Amino acid sequence: MMNILIINGHPDKESFNNALADAYYQGAKCIQDSVEIINVRELDFNPNLQFGYRKRTELELDLQFAIEKIKAADHLVWIFPIWWAGMPAILKGFIDRIFLPGIMFDIEEGKLLPKKLLKGKTARLIITSDSPRWYYYLYLKSPVINQLKKGILAFCGVKPTKLTYIAPIKNSTQNFRKKWLEKVFNLGKSLK
Structure with a gap:
């Protein structure tokens, strides 16, 4: 049995990201008992890594x-929108505050790379954007995807990390959104 944790990084509870988090949760609950959601917006913390x-x-x-x-x-599902080629500030602050030495990785004296404290975990990124994937990939070089997938998760031992990129959200139809909710439900149901 896998423990699934969904981390919803959208600050608005009425967002499409919230519906996506719920769809993945409902799909995973069809075959899995241990599924939880953290809505970062509901946490009481200072997002500033002050020192x-x-x-x-x-x-x-x-x-x-x-x-x-x-x-x-065992499996982390990160759901958030791309804003200005990056993640929402509240999600970045959440990561800054908890992905720390001694918690998610350890610095070992004399070694270039850290000890990865999250080894054995896998992840999926479910990202929404108003920019088409080709634009984000070719022109911007996928900065937030690389940051989270390689610079944070793989750095701490999480791999593989799979990607679901949903775009364009702005002016999308109800049919478009319904199809994506079904796809994300099925991702949860297949634990991918």
Whole structure:
């Protein structure tokens, strides 16, 4: 049995991302008991990594809870929109505050690469955008995808990380959204 954790990084509870998180959850619940959602917008924490890595800012209870859930999960599903080629500020702050040395990775003296504390976990990114995939890939070189997939998750040991890119969202039809909700439901149902 897998532990599935969905991390919804959209700050608006009425967003299409919220519906996508629910669709994946409902699909996964068809075959899996252990499925949870963290809606980052509902957490009480300061998203600012105030001292950088020089000094640890005390972790709020909600962040401690999120860390426990991430460590207990076998599969992480990250759902968020692309804004200005990146992720929403609240999601970036969430990552900054919890993906820390000694928590998600360890620095080993004399070694160039860290000890990956999230080894054995897999992930899926479900990303919405107003830009077509070809534009984001060819012109912008997929910055937030590379950041999360390689710079954060793989750095901490999570792999493979698969991608579902949903676009364009702006001015999309109800039929378009319904089809994507069905696809994401089926991703959850197949635990992909």
